[in-house]
Amino acid sequence: MIFDSHALRATVNGVAATPNSHALRATVNGVAATPPDRFNKFPGPRGQSGVALIIALILVALATILATKLTFDGFLERRRTIGVLAAEQALHFGMGAEALAADVLMQDMQNSPTLTTLIGPWAQPTQPLPITPEDNPEGEPIGTLQGQLEDMQGRFNLNNLGLLIPGTGPQGTATAFIQDPEALAQFQRLLMIVGLEQKWAGMARDWIDADDIPGSPDGAEDQVYTSQTPPYHTGNWPMMSPTELMNLPGFGADRYRKIAPYVTALPTSARGPTPINICTAPAQVLESMAPNLGEYTPEVLANGRKSGCFPDQTSFTNILGKSAGNLRLRYGTASQYFRLTTRVTLGTTEFTLYSLLKRGDGGKVTPLLRSFGTP
Numbered sequence: 001m002i003f004d005s006h007a008l009r010a011t012v013n014g015v016a017a018t019p020n021s022h023a024l025r026a027t028v029n030g031v032a033a034t035p036p037d038r039f040n041k042f043p044g045p046r047g048q049s050g051v052a053l054i055i056a057l058i059l060v061a062l063a064t065i066l067a068t069k070l071t072f073d074g075f076l077e078r079r080r081t082i083g084v085l086a087a088e089q090a091l092h093f094g095m096g097a098e099a100l101a102a103d104v105l106m107q108d109m110q111n112s113p114t115l116t117t118l119i120g121p122w123a124q125p126t127q128p129l130p131i132t133p134e135d136n137p138e139g140e141p142i143g144t145l146q147g148q149l150e151d152m153q154g155r156f157n158l159n160n161l162g163l164l165i166p167g168t169g170p171q172g173t174a175t176a177f178i179q180d181p182e183a184l185a186q187f188q189r190l191l192m193i194v195g196l197e198q199k200w201a202g203m204a205r206d207w208i209d210a211d212d213i214p215g216s217p218d219g220a221e222d223q224v225y226t227s228q229t230p231p232y233h234t235g236n237w238p239m240m241s242p243t244e245l246m247n248l249p250g251f252g253a254d255r256y257r258k259i260a261p262y263v264t265a266l267p268t269s270a271r272g273p274t275p276i277n278i279c280t281a282p283a284q285v286l287e288s289m290a291p292n293l294g295e296y297t298p299e300v301l302a303n304g305r306k307s308g309c310f311p312d313q314t315s316f317t318n319i320l321g322k323s324a325g326n327l328r329l330r331y332g333t334a335s336q337y338f339r340l341t342t343r344v345t346l347g348t349t350e351f352t353l354y355s356l357l358k359r360g361d362g363g364k365v366t367p368l369l370r371s372f373g374t375p
Contacts, residue, residue: 002302041289073304087351090344093131094353094370097342101357102365104149105338109363117279117309122149131346152356153335153361154280155264156190158245158274158289159238161201162208163258179205179215182326190288203248206220207235224249239265243374262288266337266356267368273333278316279309286311289331290323309333336360339375 095115101122108120117123126148130141161184164177187201212221212234225232228249236243242263246256262284266274276285283298296311306311313333319322340355356369 022231030053040094081351085348086349089346090349090351092372093145093344094342094351094355095143095354098357098365098367101147101338101340101355105357105359106363107366109359109367113334115279115309115333116151116153116277117306119308122331123151123280128345131344134338143344145165145339145342145344147342149342150339151277151280151335152264152266152337152339153274153277154282154285156187156264156276156285157266157268157274158187158204158242159208159265159268161205162210162238163273165272172354178233179209180273182330184216186288186330188290190262190284192194193284194262194288196255200245200248200251203251204245207244208238210236212236220249238268240369241265241371241375252368264337265337272329274337275330277307277333277335278311278313278331279333280335289327290320292321292323293319295319341375 014202040138078365088221104122108116108122112120126146127143128146132141132142132146133139160180163180163183165180167176167178184201184205187204188198190201191198199218202216203212203220206215206219206221209215213220220234225234232247235247242260242265243256244265245251245259245263245345246253262282268274276289278286283296283301286296286301289292301310311319314329320327336359338357338359340353342353342355346349352373354371354375355367358368359368360366
């Protein structure tokens, strides 16, 4: 081995290695070794593993988001399907309740064709009936069904406001048809009794009548309704539901809740207004028929109706006195229109079906209107 001041050369197993100021190369058994500083020119495996870890985390996050979305969408779809099927089932159960109610109303008419009173079987409270599977009638109930009938002719029919009657000219001669003033006056009294303003009676009549001319200073036609936000037109048609009162500008839900127990929306006929059943009407409705009927308080009516019709037609006519002649077609003791409220519970889901039923002269009961949730 030879040493000098410029280079060191070593020979191992016959292979020479020359060091200098820039590099040291050694050859061992014929294999060259490169100094470590040469590797710093290329990226190492440690940097590549960090990038791969980030990519893997992103892929896992995307897969988690996708799986969560698919699971949630599937849950919503199942709930939607269950809801649709439950609504269909509830409708059919409600129609079954209508059949039961029709049978009760037919029996009531057979027992008492001229009187519809609150002691009849149709007016008695009912208990929830269990709903069992069709293939296992003795099995565990899957829900309950409960129904309750109400006499709609114990209320003021809002569609009476649009009724036209023959006018009377000089010496009793017939004139053109006019809007019924007695219906308007009765609704005005009813509004006052429940604490509301009389002006709503004129607006309600204009909502129903077919013309576009306000019938009174309190009336309102398209000119008022088209100025609302958003604009809309008057109904100009009989009401389908008393909730249409809330279409009157400014009437609102609070006023509706006060008047709702005493009004209804029933069909009218050319024979005259829909008569009020004095056997079932609440005190407020009876009081609205004439100014001198304040003696029929709720307590008096509740006690008197425990045994049948109260007030009876004779005593009511006597109390009306001179007003009885004008009101003879506006009250009676029998009813044709009833509302059935059916509540169906299936699992944790509850449905309420309102059915307007008409009992004909022969006792046949026909559903006229059905609505879910809102009477």
